[in-house]
Amino acid sequence: MKLTFGAPVTEHRFQLRCVPVTGPRQQVIDIAVQIEPRVELESTIDSFGSLVMTEYMPQAHTEFGYLVTGIAFVDNANIKEEPFKPLYRFQSELTKPGTAIGELVEQCRARLDALGEGVDELEPARQIMDAVYGAFEYTPGSTTVQTTAEEAFEQRKGVCQDYAHVMLSACRELGIPARYIAGLLGGEGATHAWVEVYHDRRWIGLDPTHDRMVDDNYITIAHGRGYRDCMLDIGVFSGNSVSQTQWVNASVHESLS
Structure with a gap:
């Protein structure tokens, strides 16, 4: 930098x-x-x-x-266990939902209700990730580091930070503990942001910007409730x-x- x-x-x-x-x-x-x-x-x-x-x-x-x-x-493939911290159930200043995210949450709730029984326990988080990905247009310069999840989702435009904040907001509203990750992704470019959800005593990564599960190409730098914990x-x-x-x-x- x-x-x-x-x-x-x-x-x-x-x-x-x-x-x-x-x-x-x-x-x-x-x-x-x-x-x-x-x-x-x-x-x-x-x-x-x-x-x-x-x-x-x-x-x-x-x-x-x-x-x-x-x-x-x-x-x-061999993520170590971590103790659960209740703070990741709650919204931060940048993830507080408004009308736009409220509508997204209801859409996600309908998708989760339709899953039925016997699905993978991570499938609800995948469904939320897919809903966020499908509703957004990746547009550099359309937001700033101060933009809230609600503001970004109202315009349906943003960058990886905004995708992550919106997914965090929806997950938390639907009872899924989730945290913000700042890190690096394989290749050349800028830093990246994604989401982790708590599952089976481990934090599992999902990338709503690319609509995929996190793999070995992702390197974590910092985590927290939102961007402000990871500047x-x-x-x-x-x-x-x-x-x-x-x-x-x-x-x-x-x-x-």
């Missing part, structure tokens, strides 16, 4: 959640983090288990960025009428060695 300021800034305090960590479905090794301008980072683990790095740059600068490299061994980078600084331009690139490739 590279952030370019239109004028020098000072008193820059920042917080980063940009490093994948070892968890129930992945082992992460050989992590290297480079910060520009160079600074020693302070690290801690937040209440969701994400690695949080913070620091303060008092000196003037016009660029800020980080580069994270490493190796992740992902084993989606990869956030900061404040002092400056005079400063514009900002951000560039982000995520590259994930399978090692053949």
Whole structure:
């Protein structure tokens, strides 16, 4: 990630959640983090288990960025158990439903009622994912990081963050505990977001942007109730009428060695 300021800034305090960590479905090794301008980072683990790095740059600068490299061994077929946390039953500020999502929930409820008995226990979540996917048009630039699930679904346009928030909202309204995941998907591009639902003492991933179950091509960076618990980078600084331009690139490739 590279952030370019239109004028020098000072008193820059920042917080980063940009490093994948070892968890129930992945082992992460050989992590290297480079910060520009160079600074020693302070690290801690937040209440969701994400690695949080913070620091303060008092000196003037016009660029800020980080580069994270490493190796992740992902084993989606053997996800380890995690204790259940009741907070994932409840809506967050970005997932509170309104009229538009209320209509989606009723459509999903009808689909779930039609399933009958004997279906896979994950099928209700798959049905919700499919309903969200079918109702949305992937449209970059149509929303911001502040857009709520209701606002995005009213216009039926958004990006992966919006798909995830809408699915979270519908799942929670229908009694399915669900959490937001910020991470990486195999290939070249930006970071990605998807949903996990709690099933058989494990968190199972579903990607409403692509209408598919999460597999070994997905690397988790952070999880929480919604985007605000998983912001990869956030900061404040002092400056005079400063514009900002951000560039982000995520590259994930399978090692053949």
